[in-house]
Amino acid sequence: MVVAHIRIAPLTSMVTIDPLVLRDLIYDTAEPDDCIEHLRVRAGPHGADILAFVDSSDPEEAVDKLHRLVSQVIAHEPLLRLWRIT
Numbered sequence: 001m002v003v004a005h006i007r008i009a010p011l012t013s014m015v016t017i018d019p020l021v022l023r024d025l026i027y028d029t030a031e032p033d034d035c036i037e038h039l040r041v042r043a044g045p046h047g048a049d050i051l052a053f054v055d056s057s058d059p060e061e062a063v064d065k066l067h068r069l070v071s072q073v074i075a076h077e078p079l080l081r082l083w084r085i086t
Helices: 018-030 061-078
Strands: 002-010 034-042 047-054 083-085
Touching: 002 061, 018 034, 018 047, 018 061, 034 061, 047 061, 061 083
Parallel strands: none
Antiparallel strands: 002 047, 002 083, 034 047
16 A cells, blocks of 8 residues: 555635545545545645555555546536646
8 A cells, every 4th residue: 555645736726626526536436446445635824635555566556546536526526626636
């Protein structure tokens, strides 16, 4: 198991999101082959840090899986239309 980290941030500073809502959106989008075991989200005034424990032995693969998953969530969730992976 490997820890993967990415950060997302809004395009405007006036946009916020509840970290529990974001976590649930990611879990709801995840497929079994994403191998996400645990997920933690910490939101602050300038974005959100997403940490995922991914069932993998390759750190790059783990980050790629998390990046792809979060990209999907951002692309399909209206709440995140003003957010981007930084």
